[in-house]
Amino acid sequence: SAPISSHTSSVILIIFKCLSQITFNNCDGRTRTLFQSVDKRFDVDTDGTVTLKRQVTLHEGHKVFSVHAWDSSGKKHTPILEHVVFICHMSPSNNAHISAGVLTFLKSSTGLKRAKRGWVIPPVNVPENSRGPFPMKLVQIKSDYALETRMQYSITGEGANQDPKGIFTVERLSGNLYVTQPLDREKKASYKVTLDVNNIAEKPMEIVINVIDQNDNKPVFTQNPFNGYVHEAAGKGRCMFMTVTATDADDPDTNNGIVSYAIVSQEPQFPKPNMFDINVLSGTIRVRESDMDREQWPRYTLLIVAADMEGDGLAATGTAVITITDSNDNPPQFEQTLHTVSVPENKVGAVVAKLTATDEDEVGSPTWSTKYRIISGDKGGFFNVSTGPSQLEGIITTVKPLDFEKTKQYVLSVIVENDDPFVDSLPTSTATVTVNVEDVNEPPEFNPKEKVIFKSEDSPIDTELVAYTATDPDTGKSQKIMLSVHALGWNRIRMCKVNF
Template sequence: PPINIPENSNGPFPLKMVTIRSSEDKIKKIIYRITGPGANEDPVGLFTMDKDTGDLFVHRRLDREEQGHYTLLAHADVEDPMEIIINVIDMNDNKPIFEQTSYVAEVAESSPKGTTVIQVKATDADEPGNDNSILKYMILSQEPKLPSDSMFAINSFNGAIMVEGVGLDREKYPEYTLEIQAADTKGEGLTGKTKVTLNVTDSNDNPPVFTASTYQGSVDENAVGVQVVKMSVTDEDEPNTPAWNANFKIIRGDPDKLFSIETGSNKQEGIIKTAKRLDFETNRTHTLEVIVENDVPFTIPLTNSTATVVVTVNDVNEPPIFKEKEMTVQKREDLSVDSVIMNSEAEDPDFARENPVKYKIIDDPENWLKVDEDSGLVKVKSLMDRESPNVTDNKYTVLLGAYDNGRWKEREIVAGQTLGLRSFQASVVATSPAWGLLPQVLQLPQAPLPPSLSSFSWSFFLMFPSLGTAISTTTAFLCSLSTTTMSGLFAITILAVWIWKSHRIFALSFSTTFGGVSHFDLGDSSLYSAHIFLYIIPAT
């Protein structure tokens, strides 16, 4: 059987281990010897055998960690050699050694109980699988011992360190130092130690909080992009991290998106500005509710901080506003002085100020018009002339201003001049036989045509909207003109001008006089208003 010898024996050496005897040594002289590693091979001389007695000796202390087994051959003269197996029995002569003399790890302050932070490992050089090499781990100490002295636990078999206590708080205890021990012989034997440093990292476990519950600001009406108020917050999380950076949002009081809010460069300020024009007359005060959040969500249940912002709108003296930005009126050029052109109306939006509105002519190239300062009534100041170089396309433009306390608002007045008079012969032929209208000859008053139109031929369509129940639709009549002078009067006034398929189209009103009665006789004594749509076609 194998020979077992404990390691680290203190001797005395040479130490007899066993005696090997041949069954022939009683009848004859036997010579004994050994061969193999530890005998005649390296390490030579570790084992010897007495040649006469067969006693096997070891000559020095054995170390199982250096070599745990030896195999020798015992020889007895000419007999076949016998195998000798020597087992070095393990003794607990090695203490556990950690793979690192110190460890550093991080643990998030929001980590729940049972979270593994780091695993430490120690080894023991003694024989694997027995008590001399089986280790148990434990935490010897924790610094600081707050908020409790058992903030961490360690798995005694594998060295995994876990969160055990509640209350990790980077802002109060940013670092912990643990002393860890590994012991063999079921934790009662030799020991080894190491240090573990745990850095507590920040989590978003603190909400940003406004420094005031209410903020006041003011801004002039109509100002856009102007700072109204700056709001400050504080946050106990680590500065300049997503858990510390603040974001602001208006959650109530701004349905029309009149305001904008942004985060200041230091990430702890909310800046409210006007996004649209504010109107003092519509709303003098705006009450906003603002909420603040971080870049990342909270890691524990927390309540968002809110603040109220009261914005006061300052009144600014605004200019009066005309009811119509531009107004076109149609008047004859031969209107007498003091004839009424129009009544201009402007209102002051600053109703709280009760400022009177005044009127003034700002630009009147020919000085033809005047305006009553208080009423806005525009009248003829001097006789008008359609042939004036300031009349373009039969239009003359005047700029009228309204003001209060020096604030101006301007508008244009476009005066349509009466078309000059000229002789024409007009033959009117009904296109609807049901009317029974006979051809009529109409005399147009004398007046020159504008020079720019002198090279065109003319065609007219007379449109007669029905005023009675007998005629329910509008009927068109073709009227061609010549320069032959006939009896009768036909007055034409330009009402409007359109562009249609590159042709200018004039809308005109007219009146006729036959036998001293001003109307257009269709044969049934009914009176109709009439317009002429003039198509200007280049002459061929």
Template sequence: MAPAAPCLVLGLLVLSLCCEACKKVIFHVPSELEADTLVGRVDLKECLQYAEFISSSDGNFKVLEDGSVYTTSPLSLSAEKKTFTILLKDIQEQVEKKIHVDLVKEEKKVQSDTAQNYTIYYSASGPGIDQDPKGLFYIERETGNIFATRAVDREQYPSFQIICFATTPDGYSPEVPLVHTIRIEDDNDNAPYFTQDLFEFCVPENSRPGVVVGKVIAEDRDEPYTLHTTLKYRIVSQTPPITPAFSLHGDTGVISVLLPQLDRELVPSYTLLVEVRDMAGQPFGLCTTGTVVIKIEDTNDNAPSFKQLQYETRVEENRVSVEILRVSVVDLDEPGSPGSGAVYEIIRGNDDQAFEITTDKNTNEGILCVVKGLDYETAKQRVLVIGVNNEAPYVLAPHSQQLSQSTCSVTVHVLDVDEGPVFKPCLLRLDVKECEDIGTAIGRYVAEDPETGNSEGIRYRIPPGQCNWINIDDKSGEVRTVRVLDRDIGEMRRGQCNVTVLAIDRNGKTGTGTIQVCIVPGNKNFPRIIQTDYIMCRDRKPICLTAQDDDEAPYSAPFVYRITDRNLASMWKLTPHDDNSWYLSPKSDIPYGIYEIPVSVIDNGGKIGENTVRVNLCDCVTPTECDGRTRQLTGGNVTLGLWAILAMILGSLLLLLILITICGCCGAGVMHRQVTDDCANHNLIISNTEAPGEEVMDHNIIPLQSTCDQGGYGVKTGEQQTFEMVKGRGHTLESVKGGGHQTLGSVKEGGQQPMMDTCRYSYSEWHNFTHPRLGEKVHLCRQDEEQKHSEDYLLSYNYEGKGSLAGSVGCCSDQHEEEALDFLDQLEPKFRTLAETCIKR
């Protein structure tokens, strides 16, 4: 069974387009067509892109812009086919094209090709037949024609898909079942409708033309993208019926401002009756109307103005925080909005800030108040100029002039009132020097009668319960002290106190004033030296004396120091250091001892503080050695501490070791003694005793006369030093650690090659070489790494044994040149002290 062409039942059409544009279009239609029935749709743009003129050669048909073809009147197709032409013209391009349209009667049946050979019965199944909605269609058993039993709503059932069967009487099916689709074409049976019953929009007044107000929206339940749902909008009417104020876009439904000037004060709102019509607005299209309300929003385009330009009012003098007048304005802007809210200000006449004006939010009135008491004697009336603005800034309407501020004048009459005395000034500051005598006059405080302008008949008194440092004369107002003002006592600790004073006139009227008593710092304290006990060692480093004064400037620093004892002033001197401190130092080589020096300190105000400075001039290196005692050197008696004696002994041993080493260098090539291996261990003599040594005949220290050869020992003084004897032509004394690699020969020769084997050096050469080293070593012998006194720094080293590389150190006894000891006559005091220690008592 060949598939039949899709059919339309009860006026439903099937559109068929020819594939060749601008030649022929075929529409399959029923034989009977009613007026305004859609025949089909032609794609006009395939034939001509822009058609300015569209027409039909047959008056029974009309062609719309989208290519839809409608009947204009009822039509019956008597013949199998009817033909007409659609004419398209583009006048600007001078182009004209034609489209031929053929209307062909549609076939309404399903037919099998095997019907020529068999007796065929037709049947169908599916929605609309034996499924919901059941019974909508039926198929004629013998012919295959499909009929509708009632009207079909496309919006409910846009299409039906049924299965058609062709069978012989005995049930044989010569054809495969055919799936057949029945599409329900849309009929414009639904009018468009607005999505809201009422559209409400707002737009500011004075908006420019073209400003978008809002958009109305409508919908249509007919088939989308057809003329049945192509909607057009328009404004039917406007209320109030004045010049049209808005425009409505026909395709989009957008409402815009049309009137150049919208004035809320003239028309606060507009009501528009709008229409929407389908069929692209064609007269035969279905339509619906809706309502749009557009409210005009207020802008501040109207300035407030005073209802009255001049006002008068009265107020008693000295009244404060009292309302004296209310002023009102007229504003055409919307009440209660920022555009009508009044803001008042006093433009002139309020230089002393005695008046204040505010706005009553409920009535929009200006409230004028007095905030400072007025004086009738000063001014009997005041004239104020008041201006008004709005809370919101002004917005000028188009083609309008600049707005000007509205003003009014207010005359305030001041009423006279009998007043009490008035102090001028109301607060009097009196500065009083600290420690002034009782009864000192410090000032005068009087009041005046405002009516008379003088002080006659006024009495003064200080109420009880206040600062009782001063009193006031009841007639003259003179203020005197009744106590010595001291910044360190009671309420004066803050440097001031306030006293309330009463002034009473003949009528008993009272006025009050305040005296502020401020204490100016005075010179009541003596300067004093903070520390008065000191220890000065042999370096005689100056002592820094520092004074302190509890007074404030200018009665404190800078200080001047003086030694008041003439004898001590010849021995000690004072030199300035800064404003607070001076240096105290001895003038000459005065003897050791305890000195009590009277020192006077004079402050900047001339006040003198007497002090006694006790200085312990001690023969020490550090103040801790004195331990509160004084070291004195008198005649030939020397008193030394344990550590000083030990330091001197160690220094002498170090000096002797150097001498022995030099002597060994000189005679190493001449003499060489053989001793036992253990002899060296017995040549390190213990010398840590305070007893004097053996009696010597000469005041010089004699070098050791004998020692063991091949011995090895050393002295460790903070930093280890090794003295090495080198045999050969250049005998040198070399310091391995400390001070670099320097030899005695290099000292003598000024840094040149070591001198040849003479072994003779002058005292100055020895002094330059040994003095800096011995001084450092003697000092380090007395201290450990933490600058504390060491316990024992004289250490024995192990015996070197046989084969020592050192030469003989016993050769010094072979040196008999007396002139080599001349340097001992020029030893410094340190070593003279060592010599005296060795003298037999």
């Protein structure tokens, strides 16, 4: 490596090899330590080797950065490491190199043939937004044939004689290449100019001029607010449900253009102040805590920030609005769990009871609407329960005639559930309905219902016509059966015996 001349205010470091080595003496005899460079463009291996990971622009000719070191007990130490670094250009070809601000083309190693040669020229780097003074010298182009022949240099191409014209100029005789104005990397990041050397030995060659980024753009959120939706029961899966994005016009390969995200605040701060996490690099937001409750906190507003330079640079603020969507985390409840009702026997479709319920989930949704089941007490299947028009009502009706003489009382257990299943196992509300069957005074019945009697016309008075018996189904209470005869025109038939 060689020190660069001070012809520009910045030095571009383009080394991709070991810069130096640091040691960390913790008196524990260990030779390897866990290091981490605060400046992510530098890497520190466990043996202390410092390497450069990305191109660094050194505006002051050196770079100061600190390195964390962890000792064997896990304690962190942060000494400051100061590196005075020099330019060392790894030329892709050994026949052209920049040294001390001079781009030199060497004679070919054969040296004998004056055939036209093609050069591989290292790129020239210019920081954007330079304050000048202009024209500012970038590099001096020099062919070592200049010792033998008078050379004349000229450039053509983008930034020279093509749009944008006049940005770069070359002094015809000296070969000094100048930039005439401040450059903007975000407008154009690199230029290709063609260098013509007025000498038959040199072919025209291409010089690439790269504009080195400065952090002159702040991140910009692509929308504001960002809207996200997440189920209130999503917490347990720590689910990722939305992503916020900010763009930065600066170089995306450097911290100038890499955006870091953070959550600044959360409103409301309940039930915990940090209900959500954001991925620093991707902007993906996920649920951090498991106790969201839409019924209490249906919406959160997060103030988010996007900043370059690993979160320490230029920043933009934005908003993420998170709507908590309903999950079935509230079981419906009976308003009254004990009912005693009386139902007349023999009726099909009789309304036995109406059981009302409540549910705290989202009104009108399947997490809120109810359905009912009789889980015990209906041996024989006499009852049905259906959901009433309010969706929060179970109506019990009879589907078969009840018979007081057979069963005088039913004790039904009814449970209420939602149309949607519960998110978790939740306790179900149960109602107990005691149904007393009311006795109805049923008419006595002749057995058989119709009897045809044949008697000869000349039977004597008081002849027994028939023994026709009737029974009363109301066996529960003692009842009297009265029999009478209604005969059309036969009023001389009389009932002579009544049996009980």
